[in-house]
Amino acid sequence: MSFLSILVFSPLLGILVLALLPKTQESLIKLVGFLATLPALVLALIAFGTEDLTKYDVVKEWIHFGSDASLYAIDYELGLNGFSLILIVLTAIVSTLAAIASIHIKKEWKGYFMLFLLLEIGMLGVFAAQNLVLFFIFFEITMIPMFFLIGKWGYFEKEKAAYSYLIYNGLGSAILLIVIMVLFARTGTANISDLAQLMAVEDANTPAPISESLKMGLAIALLIAFGVKLPIFPLHTWMLRVHVQAPPSVVMIHSGILLKIGAFGLIRFGFGIFPEQFKSMALLLAILGVVNLLYGAFLAFIQTDFKMVLAYSSISHMGIVLIGLGALNEAGIQGAIFQVVSHGLISALLFFLVGVFYERFQTSTIANLGGMAKGMPLASGFLLAGALASLGLPGMSGFVSEFMAFLGLFEVHPVVAAIGCIGIIMTAVYLLRAVLGMTYGKAGREFAGITDIKSVEFVPVLVLLALIVLIGVYPSVLSEPLQATLETIMLGLGG
């Protein structure tokens, strides 16, 4: 077993151990579930520390269709580059923290953790996959556990949420599958770098020709497929339901990592394989980004439930990713990637806090939580910190990413960028409205007998905050590993 395989599949060990445990042993199960996320974290950090990422590449023969073994082969190929490595680290961290957050889970811990770990395998695999089919397989593997996690452990309308998650993502993945299969069937390979090369050459030697219009169609399909995941404005409704109905620990994962698969896919495949086509769609991307940003911000403003505020803020923040991508220059794309990571951390933090509140008050509406600063000063403080990070306070990660993304866009489309800036302001407005309403607003309830954030709950909060600040103060912790990836992308874009 190679390093990367172990990294990706390490949670499997936890699943096996859990399978053997009796299902009544609550604390033991939770402990095992938590421990099972650690190997991946450790390995991911080790990988983060290495210089030469290519040594982790794994290629093993796996499936080949048709009688010619070299053609139509899907190999088991894992590999890392700067971008995916960062996301893997992010995944490992958020997973571990979400496992801690899962102490609030009230029933069927065994099933929960097994699915949770399966989900982690899927996420790690998605970022490590070097080939489209493998990517798709891991992508779908994330979908099934999510369906169950939402549907079983969620709140009142959990089944509905699970279904809308399933169907939207199913549709997205279906479109993705079409793209993947067309590419695979007509070129005979699913390897991403091979494909990128083949696409770049005119009249490449493939089993079946790929016309320019087909390429454009595939690119658009790819945009839609990942747009569902991201989510881009008209395709976002499922995501609200999930954010509201799923248990907070799951939403940490979902908002923190799963949404990023959309961005990851767009950057990795969209810009990697179809640079020309995406170049021609850049303005569209930027406009979509601005729409997302504004739409999310405006609607977040009128929400009464804090979860909904966060859900719309996610939409809004994903707009920034699109804006960065639409800029088509190094700053923009770097901003987009930064935003991916930063939003992953921030939303994980905020949703963890939501989980903490929900655990204590069984509610997350802003009005009901008013005046929390008195009862739970620490928690309120963290909440405020998270919100500030989210609205892009300098010195925190949100600032870096938003700054770079807009910097990039101002260079190309200043008008669009200017409109987008309204969104930034809005962000500050709605977040502060919500957070201040909760912390200092009119007291919504009695806080007597409510414990503040305690013992193990500190871990995720502090870790996440530390990372947010770290990135904010010292961005090159991300930008250095990203350098190579960015260069490749920029090369593909012809600049």
Add this chain to the structure above:
Amino acid sequence: MSSVPVSAYLTLALILFCIGLYGALTKRNTVIVLISIELMLNAVNINLVAFSKFGMIPSITGQVFALFAIAVAAAEAAVGLAILIALYRNKKTVNIDEMNDLKS
């Protein structure tokens, strides 16, 4: 040799087939439906025998095929009737419209 062209047989067979199909699809009485099916199968036999005698490449195989078709048709009719009898015992009807216990 023959004053009757092969197309006449084929047309006859086609007409019989269509009558059979019409009966099988529209009749309410299951027995009649089964008989209609037999009619369709017999139309095939006419085809086969006509082809075997007057076809472009006449050969005896057509008649052999017709024999098999007859045998199979008989078996099918037998099975059909047996099932109909079993059904009739339980349901007391041979009307195909009344066979509606199976519905979602």
Add this chain to the structure above:
Amino acid sequence: MDVDTLLSFEWGAMAPEFIILGVATILSIVDLFAPKHLDRKIFGWIGFAGILLALASLINLVGLEPISILYDTFRLDGFAKAFKILLLIGAALVMLLALSYKPKEGMEEYKGEFYYLLLAGLLGAMMMASSGDLITLFVGLELLSLSSYILAGIRKKHLPSNESAMKYVVNGGIATAFTLFGMSYVYGLTGTTNLIEMTNVLPTLANAQYIYILGIAFFMIFVGLSFKLATAPFHMWAPDVYQGAPTPVTAFLSVVSKTAGFVILIRILLTVFGNAFAGNSGVAAMTNFLVGMQDYIAFLAAATMIIGNVVALRQRNIKRMFAYSSIAHAGYLLVAVTALSSFMYDALWFYLGAYLFMNVGAFAVIQLLTQHTDNEDIGAFAGLYKRAPWLAVAMGVFILSLAGIPGTAGFIGKLNIFIGAFASNPAHYVLASIMIATTVISYFYYFGILTQMFFRPAAVEEVDGGKIRMPFGLGVALVICVVATIVFGLFPNIALDFFHTNFEGFADFLQ
């Protein structure tokens, strides 16, 4: 024909058929003379052993060169071997299901028949797989059909069973007539019923009138065979029959019968119509007849997928739902047929194999549950995870595989079909997109079952604590199915390599 010619045939090629025939015959005789109180279950085990023996003898034959005996009416080529393996495995699993089938009423006196009729149906299917003549094809088809008719109605005192059998017979009869009518035209055009000889004659037919007749023949045969496949336009029987028939029979219909249907479809399509030409506007413009028909097949495939998946959404009865699901899967398979790419055989073979395991497995669970609760409503699955977690997980695997989720054999099967559809020229984008879209639609009802099993509490607390006792045979079948579904999902090359090394892509198909 004298003794020497008789002995000169390689009868060994028919060994699997002979074994099945022998076992079926012996069982039927023993059944008549065995004492009444003898438990007929032993017959099931004998039948199962017979199928395994036949499978062993078939695998023994795998390495041989194509054999054609009895004046080319019986062919043992790669195609036949490959699909016979599927048929035998499917029948063996169904037999295991049948062994554990204990309905509450209506089957008291017909236990023995059940087993040997199953074998007779299997024999018919196997004959279809390896016949090189329209007559034997037809006889095999009918042997399978007639056995299935009776099997569907074998619960003699059970009204739904009777009714389903009746509907099956009527629809089947019409379909048979269609097929036969088409075959008669093909015979008329070629003057022979032998497929090999036909392939020699058909390319010489270039007259527009003949092509026209051939077109009619094609549609007749295709429509007739769509009955066996349960695809549009002859799918209407499936829901009723699947619902009314005993569950093992339903499994048999959805697996063995369907596989056999595709076998005969491919045989006829490729040998007969694959060699004819459509239109004769200049020699250069001659196109293959089958290619000319692609659009129509594509239309039917699309209709089948849409009907199957959309109507399935409304179903509450689990067997009925699976009937529509089976229609949908037949539609997916038709996509592979439509594409006519070099991947067609792999795709069909693998998909049918995957479908075999996942569907039989699903039916095993359905049988166990419906028998246990005497309730075929989808609600019977409610709270299964609580009552029998392993069973629920197994069913979950089958459902995911049917829905085509990665990690299961169903996904690889679909992948294979997609490659075929996209790799062919011109590529079938629309058709494949419909297939993918309908797959997503299928999530609704497939995951509906998962929802019932995992999310909902059991509808009623059962008297005996809701414990489900697992009969041995069924348990074995379930384990095999789960393992196969997952193994072929993760390591599909076990099957694909076996296929390619042994059957060489059916290069011997037309020789």
Add this chain to the structure above:
Amino acid sequence: MVQELLHSEAGLLNFVLFFILGVILLLVILGFVTYAILAERKVMGFMQLRYGPNQVGGPWGLLQTVADVLKLLIKEDTIPKLADKPLFILAPVFAFAPSFMVVATIPFTDKLQFADIGVGLLYYIAVSGLTTIGVVMAGWSSNNKFALLGGMRAAAQMISYEIPLVMSVLGVILLTGSLNLNEIVSAQENVWYILLQPIGFIVFFIASVAELNRIPFDLPEAENELIAGYFVEYSGFRWAFFMLSEYVYMFAMASLTTVLFLGGWLPLFSFLDFIPGAVWFALKFSLVIFILLWFRSTFPRIKADQLMEFGWKVLLPVALANIFLTAIIKSLF
């Protein structure tokens, strides 16, 4: 002349000529029936030590049957109100027409034959089966319980015995290698098939008696059980046609027996061939008829269940065994 006619082109003229010849045969058969009925009554009379008809038409009551027919002719005809009228009227025709049709292929001598078709035997068996339809039709259309029961019984019996009958002649076909009745007769040049096919003959004969609905197998028309079976509602000439068809069948079946097993027109010993074939045929034919009449006065009627089970459980297996015995012996020698 007939030979030339047969070889000339088929046309309307031929049709007319054949028609005339057919009418002649029909008259002969009607004559036969007339006197067969008389003979039956006479023979039964003798066997039961009584006179039988002896009053009408001079010595031995020669015109008795003629008088009976006349009586039937002027008898009032009723069709029950509840009957299904078209079917009721059609039934006698359906019963009679096939009975006459089968006679067409029977070779009375090597010269005297009407239709010499290649599949004569098959033709006979196929067409004779049609009568069952007439019987069932009569039983059903009468809308009478007795008639219906009789019709169903008759049908059940006829189809049950049809199978042994059909199977028993397979031995003959195997030996001859042809379905042509002429060839079957000529194949008996040396040995009659009654000697080569004793089992076949016995099965055939029993089955044919049953097919003819004669004692001991006359259940469908058992007067004292079902009044008169399927034709209970018929009267006058309609009724007469059922009777007529029965006797025509008797004629046909006796001829067939003669042809298949008794060497047709061939002489008993070859030195006796100065006697014309027609005479030989008549002799053998009369013998068969006599045996049939003899049966009638000797045997009791058997029970319905025995009748059916005998056909299926005894005759059919025996007939099948006979086929294979013949086939095996034939391939051995």
Add this chain to the structure above:
Amino acid sequence: MELFNLYQNNYLIVVVFLCLGVILPVVALFLAKLLRPNVPSEAKYTTYESGNDPFNDSLVQFNVRYYIFALLFVIFDVETVFLYPWAVAYEKLGIFALIEMLIFVFMLLIGLVYAWKKKVLKWI
């Protein structure tokens, strides 16, 4: 041509006989109609039930055995379709045909035994 004429003529005869078979009853019944008296009365047209007034529907339900015999007949009669050509061509076919037919008839016999054992052949 000669043979064909012979062939056609022979079947023409069959047609003639068919016509005769139909014409005779028609003519005879027509004659009888001229001769016979017609004195209708209500009683004459009632269904005959040995002097009792008819009761219930006459199209009574039958014992199912009648149908089962019909089914058996269909099967066996049709199977003889195969035996006839076989018997005719037996000399030319040789031992293989014998074996094949033995198998075939053996199957038929199983069918018969099946019916026997299932007490279908029992007439009540």
